[in-house]
Amino acid sequence: MLKLWLQGLNDEWIINNEGGETWSPYDVVGHLIHGERTDWMARIKKTLSNHDKEFVPFDRFAQFEESKGKTLDQLLEEFAVVRRQNLDEFKALNISGYKEEVGPWAEYLTIMHR
Secondary structure, three states, rough: OOHHOOOOHHHHHHHOOOOOOOOOHHHHHHHHHHHHHHOOOHHHHHHHOOOOOOOOOOOOOOOHHOOOOOOHHHHHHHHHHHHHHHHHHHHHHHHHHHHHHHHHHHHHHHHOOO
16 A cells, blocks of 8 residues: 555655654555564564563654665665565464463454454
């Protein structure tokens, strides 16, 4: 959906923000990439492991440095690749045995029923 919404828009739409501490669409896509690479899947793996369970703090501003020199089209492609990799990896996890830990939320997590 992000590609549909953002690809082909001119810089006025993708680079500008609403002022103050707001983010542009370009910034948001970079933030999503950083989250895919460092946050949710890494936290799931850490939670399921038998080792150190301390989470590395999430740097919610890392995209400003990591996205430098990239076009929005490059970021959109990068996001599509890392999201697909993470979803494939997530689907491959055997999490059906964690229903008790998830509690009442298990009924809303269809992946728990596979």
